[in-house]
Amino acid sequence: MAHIKVPENLPGILGPMATSxxxxxxxxxxxxxxxxxxxxxxxxxxxxxxxxxxxxxxxxFCQLSHGAAAAEYLGGNYELIDRIKRNFDxxxxxxxxxxxxxxxxxxxxxxxxxxxxxVERAREHGATDKEIHDTVLIAAAFCMFNRYVDGLGTWQxxxxxxxxxxxxVMAEVGYVRPNWEDPNPDEPVEAA
Amino acid sequence: xAHIQLPEGIPGILGPMAFSxxxxxxxxxxxxxxxxxxxxxxxxxxxxxxxxxxxxxxxxFCQHAxxxVAAYRLGGDEKLVNDVKLNFExxxxxxxxxxxxxxxxxxxVDRARQHGATDKEIHDTVLIAAAFCMYNRYVDGLGTWAxxxxxMYRxxxxRLAEVGYVESTAQLxxxxKKYAQFGSHLGAKGKPVEDPDKARLTPGEWVW
Numbered sequence: 001m002a003h004i005k006v007p008e009n010l011p012g013i014l015g016p017m018a019t020s021x022x023x024x025x026x027x028x029x030x031x032x033x034x035x036x037x038x039x040x041x042x043x044x045x046x047x048x049x050x051x052x053x054x055x056x057x058x059x060x061f062c063q064l065s066h067g068a069a070a071a072e073y074l075g076g077n078y079e080l081i082d083r084i085k086r087n088f089d090x091x092x093x094x095x096x097x098x099x100x101x102x103x104x105x106x107x108x109x110x111x112x113x114x115x116x117x118x119v120e121r122a123r124e125h126g127a128t129d130k131e132i133h134d135t136v137l138i139a140a141a142f143c144m145f146n147r148y149v150d151g152l153g154t155w156q157x158x159x160x161x162x163x164x165x166x167x168x169v170m171a172e173v174g175y176v177r178p179n180w181e182d183p184n185p186d187e188p189v190e191a192a
Numbered sequence: 193x194a195h196i197q198l199p200e201g202i203p204g205i206l207g208p209m210a211f212s213x214x215x216x217x218x219x220x221x222x223x224x225x226x227x228x229x230x231x232x233x234x235x236x237x238x239x240x241x242x243x244x245x246x247x248x249x250x251x252x253f254c255q256h257a258x259x260x261v262a263a264y265r266l267g268g269d270e271k272l273v274n275d276v277k278l279n280f281e282x283x284x285x286x287x288x289x290x291x292x293x294x295x296x297x298x299x300x301v302d303r304a305r306q307h308g309a310t311d312k313e314i315h316d317t318v319l320i321a322a323a324f325c326m327y328n329r330y331v332d333g334l335g336t337w338a339x340x341x342x343x344m345y346r347x348x349x350x351r352l353a354e355v356g357y358v359e360s361t362a363q364l365x366x367x368x369k370k371y372a373q374f375g376s377h378l379g380a381k382g383k384p385v386e387d388p389d390k391a392r393l394t395p396g397e398w399v400w
Contacts, residue, residue: 003301003318004311016315022229023319026222033214057292103333110249111332119195129196133212133334136195140329147322150293151285152315 003153012061012156013149027145031175034138035069041131043171044073045097046138048084049104053139055085056108059146061156066142068160068167078160096125100135107139195335203339204253205331219327223357226320227261233313235353236265238320240276241286245321247277248290251328253338258324260349285314289321 006015017024035046047070054062063085071078083091088101099122106113114136122132149156157163198207209216227238239262246254255277263270285304288295296318304314331338339345352360 003296003298004314016319019311020315020319022225023222023316026218026225030215030218030222033218037214058294107329107333111329111334112250114195114333114335116195116335130212132196133208134215136333137208137212137215137330140326140333143329144322144326147289147293147325148319151289151296151318151322152293153296153298 002155012154013145015154016152028175030141034141036174041134044070047073049135049138050142051081052084052101053104053108053142054146057146059150060158061149062146064160064163065166068163069170072167072171096127099125100127103135104139107136108143204336205327207336208330208334220357222323226323228356232310233316236262239265241317241320242324243273244276245286245290245324246328249328251332253331254328256345257348260345261352264349264353285317286321289318290325
């Protein structure tokens with residue numbers, strides 16, 4: 001049971017979001033800009049960074065929902081997402097994404113952990129300043145989202161399959177849903 | 193030196209915010225609603241939660257910037273702000289959130305409730321603490337520059353308390369103009385600062 005009263009049947013972040021439309025508007029816009037706006041990093045790459053940080057923070061809801069979004073962008077490749085979470089250095093992803101994930105890994109532990117060498121390595125593999133900026137901010141933002149979700153003790157389905165439809169909606173419809181300002185949405189996100 | 197090319201002399205979070213106006217917008221909107229929106233928690237208390245979490249995350253810029261706002265709202269009581277950073281009794285939930293969301297226990301929440309905290313106040317405390325785990329990492333993860341002059345933070349604390357986070361960002365265009373040589377996307381074109389002294393902002397020109 002959540003630490004505060006939230007609408008029933010809303011998983012993870014959707015419960016507290018429903019109680020706080022003003023902060024939710026800013027949070028949804030931030031997720032939309034970071035994960036779906038035009039960018040030289042693909043949405044799949046950005047969702048992978050979000051998923052990896054969420055797994056490092058041990059946030060079940062965020063890692064499974066954003067992992068599902070990443071997998072949906074990749075034609076349903078859920079196995080790759082699992083391999084990245086276990087050990088991204090051994091996964092079949094670009095050297096640039098590995099270097100960016102290393103920066104994200106450091107940010108998760110604390111901003112000061114990021115070193116000049118981490119950034120140089122990303123640059124050597126072609127990362128631009130904007131890509132490095134966005135990686136740091138995505139990783140930082142998920143240190144927020146994860147704490148919001150777990151700090152309020154929200155209900156989170158544990159079956160990865162429960163997140164597949166949610167991931168599809170996140171990838172196809174995005175985060176700024178038409179009814180985000182409704183404090184008591186009747187339907188969970190799957191119906192968006 | 194920052195990890196990416198940012199205009200010199202702009203403190204803390206303002207550098208990356210000027211670099212990336214599209215993300216600055218929701219970041220400032222979030223700070224505005226969390227720290228200045230209508231709330232049964234006084235704004236000073238909310239700034240104190242932000243300051244405490246920032247000090248636990250060892251983010252020099254954020255703890256001094258928001259500590260100055262808190263002190264200004266408390267009639268200049270910098271001692272109280274420092275005491276809270278060193279030894280708090282009222283920000284237990286925020287301290288747990290800083291370590292990790294799962295650290296918050298039912299007894300932490302019950303204790304807050306026994307002292308009169310509402311669900312919204314508990315919600316906002318968790319989200320403020322979580323948000324500063326983001327802002328702090330954004331500021332330090334990009335290796336930004338932070339001034340050490342306490343007077344600069346005092347002056348900006350007053351401005352942030354009175355003008356706010358969104359309004360302050362609305363003042364970005366003059367700074368963009370000042371750094372017009374970098375293009376509209378500040379620093380993104382990677383041109384070096386020709387004269388850092390000339391580029392350095394005076395306290396009155398800060399915004400973040």
